Amino acid sequence: MNERDKSQLSEHLDALGAAERAAAGDDLEAVLAEDAGAMAALTARLDALATAERATASEGLDDRVLHAVGEVFAPIPIRFVRSKWVIAAGSIAAAVAVVGGVWMTRFAAPTEAYDVELATFEQDVGILLELYETDVWDGALAEVESQAERVEDGLDTPWSAYDDVADSFGTGASS
Amino acid sequence: MTSGQDAISPVSDGDEDLAPVLAAAAAGDEGAWRDLVRRYGRRVFALAKSRLRRTDLAEEITQSVFATVAIKLRDGGYDEQGRFEAWLFRIAMNRIRDEARRTTRHAAPVDPGAFGRVPGDPEGDAVPDPSELGHLRAALDELGDADREVIELRHHAEMSFKQIAEQLGEPMGTLLARHHRALRKLRAILESSPAAGGAA
Numbered sequence: 556m557n558e559r560d561k562s563q564l565s566e567h568l569d570a571l572g573a574a575e576r577a578a579a580g581d582d583l584e585a586v587l588a589e590d591a592g593a594m595a596a597l598t599a600r601l602d603a604l605a606t607a608e609r610a611t612a613s614e615g616l617d618d619r620v621l622h623a624v625g626e627v628f629a630p631i632p633i634r635f636v637r638s639k640w641v642i643a644a645g646s647i648a649a650a651v652a653v654v655g656g657v658w659m660t661r662f663a664a665p666t667e668a669y670d671v672e673l674a675t676f677e678q679d680v681g682i683l684l685e686l687y688e689t690d691v692w693d694g695a696l697a698e699v700e701s702q703a704e705r706v707e708d709g710l711d712t713p714w715s716a717y718d719d720v721a722d723s724f725g726t727g728a729s730s
Numbered sequence: 731m732t733s734g735q736d737a738i739s740p741v742s743d744g745d746e747d748l749a750p751v752l753a754a755a756a757a758g759d760e761g762a763w764r765d766l767v768r769r770y771g772r773r774v775f776a777l778a779k780s781r782l783r784r785t786d787l788a789e790e791i792t793q794s795v796f797a798t799v800a801i802k803l804r805d806g807g808y809d810e811q812g813r814f815e816a817w818l819f820r821i822a823m824n825r826i827r828d829e830a831r832r833t834t835r836h837a838a839p840v841d842p843g844a845f846g847r848v849p850g851d852p853e854g855d856a857v858p859d860p861s862e863l864g865h866l867r868a869a870l871d872e873l874g875d876a877d878r879e880v881i882e883l884r885h886h887a888e889m890s891f892k893q894i895a896e897q898l899g900e901p902m903g904t905l906l907a908r909h910h911r912a913l914r915k916l917r918a919i920l921e922s923s924p925a926a927g928g929a930a
C-alpha cells in the first residue's frame with residue numbers, strides 16, 4: 556500500500572467506524588490507532604494471501620501465456636492450419652488414407668500381381684507360338700533331326716533325348 | 731498487424747512507461763509481451779485463483795485473458811487512453827465472473843492442493859502459516875460478491891484505489907468506503923470463527 560492509499564484509508568477510517576465509536580464516548584485517538592492497527596494487520600494478511608495465490612501458478616504458465624499470444628500473431632495460413640476444423644478434416648483424411656492403404660495391400664495388390672503374371676504368361680505363350688511358326692523353329696528342328704541321324708549312323712554319340720524332344724513337338728523323326 | 735499502434739495514445743495514471751511496450755506488443759513483438767506477462771500475468775492468475783480456487787482454471791483464464799488482449803491490441807481495439815491496467819483487469823474480471831457462474835452451475839471440484847501449499851515468500855517471515863491462509867480464504871468466501879470483488883482487485887490484482895474506482899465506475903470516496911466496509915466484514919467473519927482465534 557503506498558502513502559497516498561494509506562492517507563486515503565486513514566481519512567476514511569476517521570469518517571466511518573472510528574468516528575462512530577468516538578461518538579459513543581471512546582477516546583478518538585485510541586480508537587483510530589486500534590482500528591488502523593487491526594486493519595493494517597488484515598491488509599497485510601490479504602497481501603500475504605495474494606502472494607501465496609501467485610506462488611501456486613505452475614512454472615510454465617508464462618510460457619503458455621506467451622504461446623497463446625504467439626498464436627494470435629501467427630501468420631494467417633498457420634492459424635488456419637492450426638484451426639480445429641482443419642485439424643479434424645486432416646485427421647479424417649489421414650484415417651481414410653490408412654484404411655485405404657490397408658485395403659489395397661490386403662486385396663488390391665494380389666489382384667494386380669495376378670494380372671501381371673497373367674500378362675507375362677500370355678506374352679510368353681505368344682512368343683512361343685510365334686517362334687513355332689518361324690524359320691528359326693524349323694531350323695532348330697532340322698538341326699535336331701540331323702543330330703539324330705548322325706547318332707543312328709554311328710557318326711556321333713547317342714542323343715537319347717532326341718525322341719523325347721521331337722515327340723514333344725510332334726515333329727520328331729520317329730513320328 | 732501493426733494497425734493497433736494507432737490506438738495507443740500517450741498514457742497517464744502510472745502507465746507512462748507502457749506506451750512503447752504496448753505499441754511493440756500491438757505489432758507482435760515477443761519481448762514486449764514478455765514484459766507484459768511479467769508485469770501482469772501472476773496478478774491475473776491470483777485474481778482468478780482467489781475466486782475460482784482451481785489452479786488449472788486460473789491458468790486457463792490467464793491464457794485466455796492475454797489472448798483476448800493480444801487480439802484487441804492487434805486489431806486496434808484498445809482505446810482506453812492510458813488505462814491499460816484497468817482495461818486488462820476489466821477483461822479478466824468479466825472472464826472470471828463468466829467462469830464462476832459456469833462452475834457454480836456445474837459444481838466444479840475445489841483444487842485439493844489449494845489449502846495445503848506453503849506460499850513462496852520472497853520477504854521471509856511475513857507470510858502466515860497455511861492454515862491461517864486457509865481461514866482467510868474461507869472468510870473471503872463468506873463475503874458478498876461486491877465486497878469480495880473490491881478486496882480481490884485491491885490485494886490480488888494489486889490495483890490502485892483510483893484504478894478500481896474507475897473500473898467499477900464509482901467515485902473514489904464511495905470506493906474507499908466500500909473497501910473499508912468489506913475489510914470490516916472480513917474482520918468480523920474472522921473474529922467469529924473459532925479457528926481464527928481473533929488473529930485479525
